[in-house]
Amino acid sequence: MKGIFITFEGPEGAGKTTIIKKLEKKLEKEGKDVVVTREPGGIVISEKIREIILHKEHTEMDARTEALLYAAARRQHLVEKVIPALHKGKIVLCDRFVDSSLAYQGYARGLGIQEVLEINQFAITGMMPNLTLFFDILPEKGLARITSNQNREINRLDLEKLDFHQKVYEGYKKIIEMFPNRIKVINADQPLEKVFFEAESALDLFWKETL
Numbered sequence: 001m002k003g004i005f006i007t008f009e010g011p012e013g014a015g016k017t018t019i020i021k022k023l024e025k026k027l028e029k030e031g032k033d034v035v036v037t038r039e040p041g042g043i044v045i046s047e048k049i050r051e052i053i054l055h056k057e058h059t060e061m062d063a064r065t066e067a068l069l070y071a072a073a074r075r076q077h078l079v080e081k082v083i084p085a086l087h088k089g090k091i092v093l094c095d096r097f098v099d100s101s102l103a104y105q106g107y108a109r110g111l112g113i114q115e116v117l118e119i120n121q122f123a124i125t126g127m128m129p130n131l132t133l134f135f136d137i138l139p140e141k142g143l144a145r146i147t148s149n150q151n152r153e154i155n156r157l158d159l160e161k162l163d164f165h166q167k168v169y170e171g172y173k174k175i176i177e178m179f180p181n182r183i184k185v186i187n188a189d190q191p192l193e194k195v196f197f198e199a200e201s202a203l204d205l206f207w208k209e210t211l
Contacts, residue, residue, distance in 0.1 A: 002086070002087070002089045003085060003086030003087065003088065003089050003090045003091060003092060004086075004091045004092070004130050004131075005082065005086060005092050005094070005127075005128075005129045005130050005131075006091065006092065006093050006094070006129060006130060006131045006132070006133070006203075007094045007095075007096065007097040007099070007129040007131075007132045007133075008020055008093070008094065008095050008096065008132070008133050008135065009096060009097070009099045009100060009103075009132055009133070009134045009135070009172065009183075010134055010135030010136065010137065010142075010172070010188060011135075011137060011138075011139050011142045011165060011168055011169050011172070012139070012142050012143060012146055012157065012165060013137070013141070013142030013143055013144070013145035013146040013149075014135035014136075014137045014142050014188045015135060015137075015145070015188050015192070015195060016095055016096075016135050017038075017095055018192065019133075019135070019186075019192075019195060019196055019199050020036060020093050020095055021036070022196050023093060023196075023199060023200070023203065024036050024093060026200065027091060032091050033088075033089065033090045033091065034090065034091045034092075034093060035081070035082075035085045035090050035091070035092045035093070036093045036094075036095075037077070037081055037082065037092065037093070037094050037095070038094065038095035038096065039070075039073065039074060039077060039094060039095065039096040039097055039100065040053055040054075040069075040070055040073035040074070040077070040096075041073070041077070042077045042081050042082075042094075043076060043077055043080045043081050045073075045076045045080075046073040046074075046076050046077045046080075049069055049072060049073040049076075050073060052069060053066060053069050053070065053073075053156070054155035054156050054157065055155075055156060056155065056156050056159065058156060059156065059159075061156075063105060063109040063110070063111055064111065066105055066109070067101060067105040067106075067109070067111060067116055067119055068119065070100075070101050070105065071101065071119050071120050071122070071123040072123070074097070074098065074101075074120065074123050074124060075123040075124070078123075078124060078127060082094065082127075083127070094129075097129060097132070098117070098120045098124060098128070099132060099134075099172070099175050099179075099183070101116050101119075101120055102116055102117060102120075102171065102175050103168050103169075103171035103172045103175055104157070104168055104171070106171060107167060107168070107170065107171025107174065107175075108164055108165075108167035108168045108170075108171055113171065113174065113175065113178075128182070129182065130182075130206075130210070131182065131184065131202075131203075131206050132179070132182050132183045132184070133183075133184055133186050133199055133202055134172060134176060134183050134184065134185050134186065135186050135188035135195070136185050136186060136187055136188055136189070137188040137189045138169070138189065139162060139165035139166050139168065139169050140162060140165075141189060142165075142188075143162070143165060184202045184206075186198045186199050186202065
């Protein structure tokens with residue numbers, strides 16, 4: 001497989017999506033073949049699963065059901081979109097991947113990081129990103145951004161209480177310790193251009209070290 005798989009992680013309101021769009025333009029200007037996608041979603045089946053998971057009325061959803069639905073969406077997304085793009089030598093920029101499940105369901109929902117990783121190993125069959133950028137911002141600041149952004153969709157996870165989002169943040173910190181070589185931390189609590197510069201620099205360093 002000759003492509004490059006780069007994922008973007010962070011708490012709600014970290015600004016991942018905005019940076020991904022800017023990186024897409026930068027890479028395309030450099031002549032690189034880029035595919036931008038997201039989880040859950042990216043293809044028809046996974047987008048339908050996304051609607052079920054994130055629907056604001058589905059507050060009764062069990063934590064294990066949630067974890068399994070994410071894994072199912074992830075599997076279909078991988079085999080239908082990500083893996084074919086990588087086989088064609090493309091750079092895939094994906095907004096969230098398995099680390100989100102580890103932080104949200106594994107740690108914040110209390111299912112266990114290792115347990116959720118095992119569920120996802122069945123789904124991804126060892127397929128992990130080449131690089132992950134974690135956009136680091138305190139949960140309360142990220143949620144404040146969401147509140148002030150009228151254009152952003154508000155989903156079921158946004159409606160969780162602050163302590164849930166604080167657990168997600170703690171979970172991410174543990175995951176960074178588990179995968180220090182793959183995950184690079186970007187300070188997302190600064191002006192957009194500075195965040196983009198850090199992300200751009202992390203990518204540039206990655207190219208130098210691996211290509």
